[in-house]
Amino acid sequence: MKKNLMFLALAAVGLASCNGGYKKGDNGLLYNIYTDKSGPKIKVGDFLTANLIIKNDADSVLMSTYDQGRPSPLLLPKASSPGDIFSAITLFAEGDSASVKILADSVFKRGAKPPGFKGKYLNYTIKIEKVIPKGKLTDQAFNEEITKYMKGLADVQKNAEPAKIQKYLDDNKLKVNKTDSGLYYVITQPGQGPLIAANDTAVINYVGRQLNGKVFDTSIKAEGIKAKLSSLDQRPFKPIPVVIGQKKVIEGWDTGLRLLNKGAKATFIIPSKLAYGAMGAGPIAPYTPIVFDLEVVDVIHPKPGSLAPAPPTAQLPAKK
Numbered sequence: 538m539k540k541n542l543m544f545l546a547l548a549a550v551g552l553a554s555c556n557g558g559y560k561k562g563d564n565g566l567l568y569n570i571y572t573d574k575s576g577p578k579i580k581v582g583d584f585l586t587a588n589l590i591i592k593n594d595a596d597s598v599l600m601s602t603y604d605q606g607r608p609s610p611l612l613l614p615k616a617s618s619p620g621d622i623f624s625a626i627t628l629f630a631e632g633d634s635a636s637v638k639i640l641a642d643s644v645f646k647r648g649a650k651p652p653g654f655k656g657k658y659l660n661y662t663i664k665i666e667k668v669i670p671k672g673k674l675t676d677q678a679f680n681e682e683i684t685k686y687m688k689g690l691a692d693v694q695k696n697a698e699p700a701k702i703q704k705y706l707d708d709n710k711l712k713v714n715k716t717d718s719g720l721y722y723v724i725t726q727p728g729q730g731p732l733i734a735a736n737d738t739a740v741i742n743y744v745g746r747q748l749n750g751k752v753f754d755t756s757i758k759a760e761g762i763k764a765k766l767s768s769l770d771q772r773p774f775k776p777i778p779v780v781i782g783q784k785k786v787i788e789g790w791d792t793g794l795r796l797l798n799k800g801a802k803a804t805f806i807i808p809s810k811l812a813y814g815a816m817g818a819g820p821i822a823p824y825t826p827i828v829f830d831l832e833v834v835d836v837i838h839p840k841p842g843s844l845a846p847a848p849p850t851a852q853l854p855a856k857k
Contacts, residue, residue: 559636559638562620562624562625562628563619563620563624564618564619564620564621564640564643565620565639565640565643566619566620566621566624566625566637566638566639566640567637567638567658568625568628568635568636568637568638569635569636569637570628570629570633570634570635571634571635571636572632572633572634572635572664573630573633574630574631574632574633575630576630576631576632576668577630577668577670578627578628578629578630579613579626579627579629579630579631579665579668580613580627580670580671581613581614581615581623581627582612582613582671583612583613583668583669583670583671584610584611584612584613584668584669584671584679584682584683585610585611585613585626585631585665585666585667585668585669586608586609586610586611586665586666586667586690587602587608587609587611587626587663587664587665587666588602588603588608588609588663588664588666589601589602589609589661589662589663589664590602590603590661590662591659591660591661592659592660592662593641593654593655593656593658593659593660594655594656594657594658594660595655595656597655597765599659604747604749604751604820605820605821605822605825606694606747606822606825607690607694607822607823608664608666608667610687611626613626613627618643620639620640620643621639621643621644622637622639622661625637625639625661626663626665629663629665630665630668631665631666631667631668632665633663633664633665634662634663634664634665635662635663636660636661636662636663637660637661637663638658638659638660638661639658639659639661640657640658640659641654641656641657641658641659642657644659667686669682669683669686691815691823691824694822694823694824694825695809695815695823695824697824698808698809698824698825698826701748701826702721702748702806702808702826705748705806705826705828706721706806711723711804711806713806716792716793716796718788718792718811719808719810719811720789720792720793720805720806720807720808720811721805721806721807721808722793722796722803722804722805722806723803723804724796724797724801724802724803725802725803725804726800726801726802726803726832727800727801728797728798728799728800728801728802728833729798729799729800730798730799730800730836731798732795732796732797732798733781733794733795733797733798733833733836734781734782734795735781735782735795736780736781736782736783736839737780737781737836737837737838737839738778738779738780738781738836738837738839739778739779739781739794739797739833739835739836740776740777740778740779740833740834740835740836740837741756741776741777741779741794741831741832741833741834742756742757742776742831742832742834743755743756743757743777743829743830743831743832744756744757744760744829744830745827745828745829746827746828746829746830747820747821747825747827747828748825748826748827748828751764752764752766753766753819753820753821753827754766755774756773756774756775756776756777757774758772758774761774776834776835778837779794781794781795787807787811787812787813788810788811788812789805789807789808789811789812789829790805790807790829792811793805793807793831794831794833797831797833798833798836799833799834799835799836800833801832801833802830802831802832802833803830803831804828804829804830804831805828805829805831806826806828807826807827807828807829808826809823809824809825809826809827812825812826812827813825813827
């Protein structure tokens with residue numbers, strides 16, 4: 538009997554060791570709280586912002602709010618299934634940081650796993666930045682609290698943008714020109730022929746980056762593979778046509794491309810007012826400056842007296 542008890546005790550220690558100190562939750566959920574502020578736990582219906590990194594078991598980053606430059610806002614819904622990420626969040630309080638492991642099969646059971654996904658778990662590293670409890674607040678009062686908080690976050694990002702751009706220029710030792718509109722640019726390879734003008738169609742290759750160097754979009758396959766962009770097999774990876782002056786793309790492109798000609802290469806450092814502004818787009822947070830390296834592969838001039846047709850443009854450079 539004693540031997541059996543000893544065996545069970547050793548097995549329990551071994552299991553805890555294998556799980557790295559993680560506690561068990563529902564449906565295979567594992568969690569480990571690193572910073573425990575011991576405040577009120579988050580409840581369904583509360584508003585929160587959190588910074589998180591999601592990885593697979595191969596330690597490949599699938600998503601990071603740190604790359605986006607802002608915590609993710611969430612009005613906490615009911616758990617869609619036991620042991621999902623929403624149920625895990627109810628274990629935490631404002632200021633807590635933790636690791637969470639969720640069985641990948643429970644997350645992707647209704648659809649195929651992402652291409653190249655490896656491992657048994659989705660691994661979350663979470664830091665709860667802010668919680669606004671719903672409590673007994675009326676819907677109006679609750680929404681006003683959320684709006685006030687989010688505006689404060691946006692103001693911080695907006696005010697920090699000039700310093701971020703200057704730091705990027707200094708760190709990369711860039712000697713830039715600046716347009717009256719606020720676009721920073723460097724022509725890295727001069728082209729030939731007349732400058733691109735309104736109604737011309739510029740055919741370009743491009744790589745779009747955040748200031749931290751992370752690529753968020755590109756027309757070049759090798760760059761997409763290197764950056765491990767999602768849905769690689771669904772991307773055309775070819776130069777895209779852009780009609781100048783029709784406001785089909787962000788203003789930074791519409792302005793900057795007029796400074797170039799066929800064969801030119803350039804780097805644009807684009808402030809948010811010439812990109813995605815206060816709303817952001819996809820992985821690009823509000824008030825976020827971005828960088829594009831571009832090459833003008835061709836310039837198609839309209840026939841005299843006619844306007845160029847508007848061909849399709851890439852999703853991310855498109856004006857929102």
